[in-house]
Amino acid sequence: MPHTENPIFSLEMEVRDYELDTEQIVNNANYLHYMEHTRHKFCEAAGVRFIDLHNDGIDAVVRKIDIEYFSPLRSGDIFISSLNLERKGARFIFHQVIRRNDGELITKGDITCVMLKDGKMSRGDEVAALFSSFL
Amino acid sequence: MPHTENPIFSLEMEVRDYELDTEQIVNNANYLHYMEHTRHKFCEAAGVRFIDLHNDGIDAVVRKIDIEYFSPLRSGDIFISSLNLERKGARFIFHQVIRRNDGELITKGDITCVMLKDGKMSRGDEVAALFSSFL
Amino acid sequence: MPHTENPIFSLEMEVRDYELDTEQIVNNANYLHYMEHTRHKFCEAAGVRFIDLHNDGIDAVVRKIDIEYFSPLRSGDIFISSLNLERKGARFIFHQVIRRNDGELITKGDITCVMLKDGKMSRGDEVAALFSSFL
C-alpha cells in the first residue's frame, strides 16, 4: 500500500520563489512544509482540522520522518502532493509522494505521527475513528 | 561512530519564537534548518562555504534525510546541534544530533548528501579532500 | 489608483498551518511572502519571471515596505491577494491588498522596488517596457 499509485488524497501545489535557495532549487525543509500542508488538507477533507484537535487537547506530533529526494523542484513548477495512511498500533504513518505535474518523481517520505492527549502519549483511538474509512 | 558522544563539530543555537507552531513547539521542518545551518558552519570551520562551492560549479544536494524526534524544543530553549561525518562512496552522510542544553535528547538525523559538478553527479573527491581530516 | 477596487492582478491563496504562530494567527512576515508570490505571479502573467530577469543580470530589489495589518488570517482562511503597479522614476511601487474571501480587509502594503543591472542601480527601463500596458 505505501507509495502506491492509488493515493487516498492528492493536492496540487506550486513552487513559490521564496522557497528556493541560492542553488535555485526548493530548499530541503520546504518539502516537509508541503507534506504537512497536504496532511492537514487531507484531515480537513476527512472532516477534522489539527488546530481543532489541538483545542480539544489532542496534539498530533511528528515522531519520525524518512524522506528521499529524487529530483528538485524549481521556480514555476507545479506539483502533485499525495498520501496514503497506515496505522501501526499507536503510530500513524503517512506515506507521501510529490511528483511534478509532468509525472517526474520529486520526493517520497514516510512521516510517522503519534497522538498526545493532554500532553501524554495516547493510542490515538479518537483520531483513528475519524480516519476509519481510510485505514 | 554515528551519533557518538564525540562529535567533530558542535554549535549552540536558540529557539526563535517565529519557529514555533500553534502547539507552541518548534515546527518539524525547522529542525532541518537547524541541521543545515550546522552543516554549513562546520564546512565554514573546515575552510569552505557551500555558497563558494556553488559559485565553483559544485553543489551539495541532499539526497535522503532520516530524522527522529524525541522531545520538542520550546520558546526560549537553548540547544546544542552537533554532527559527525561519514563517507560511503559518493555519499556524504552527516550524523546529526540536537540536545537541549540540559542534555535532553531532542532529535537525531542522518542526512545523506551527494555532490553535483556542473549539474552532474560526481564522486565528490574535491569535497572529500577538503574534509579529509574529518573522514 | 493605489489600493483601488480595480486591481490589475489578483490571486487566490489559502493559509497553510505552518504559517501560523503560537497566537494561531499568520505570522507578520508571511504576509510579505504572500505579497512577493503575488508580484512574481503577476510578472509571470505579464510574461516575465524574476528568476529569468536574474539570469539576465537584472535584479529587482525591494527598497521599502509599508504595510498595515487590519485583521489577522487564521487556519483554513482563503484570501485574495491583489495588486496595482505605479512607476515613479526609478521606483516601481506595488500597491498590494489582501482580503479574506468574505471581503474582510486583512492587510495593505506599498512595496517599493528598484532594479539593479549587473549589480548597479538602473532606471529599470527594460522592466518598465515589459509592464508598459499596466503603467
Place this chain on the structure above:
Amino acid sequence: MPHTENPIFSLEMEVRDYELDTEQIVNNANYLHYMEHTRHKFCEAAGVRFIDLHNDGIDAVVRKIDIEYFSPLRSGDIFISSLNLERKGARFIFHQVIRRNDGELITKGDITCVMLKDGKMSRGDEVAALFSSFL
C-alpha cells in the same frame, strides 16, 4: 530618539544560508523575523516573554510596519539588530535598526504594536508597566 545611536537593546545575529534567496541575498521577509526575534529577546531581558503574556490572555499584535532596505545581508554576514521603544497612547512603536558588524547600514524599521486583552484592543497598561524603565 527613534533610530538614534543609543539603542536600549542590541543583539548580534548571523545570516543562515536558508534565509538567502536565489539572488544570494537575505529575502526581505526574513528581516521581519530578525526584528521580531530582537523584540522578543528584548522583552525577555526586560523580564517578560510574549509567550507568557499570551498564556495570560495578552497578545501583542503587529499593526503596522514601515521598513527601509539600504544594503542586503549575504551569506556569512554577522549583524547587530538593535531597537528603541516609544509609546504613543495604545501604540508601542519599536524603532529597529540592523547594521552589519562593519557598521554598514542594512535596514531600518518602525514596528507598531498594539495589545489585545482576551482578544479585545486594550491600552496595554500592564505591558507599559513592565517596560516603564525604557519608556
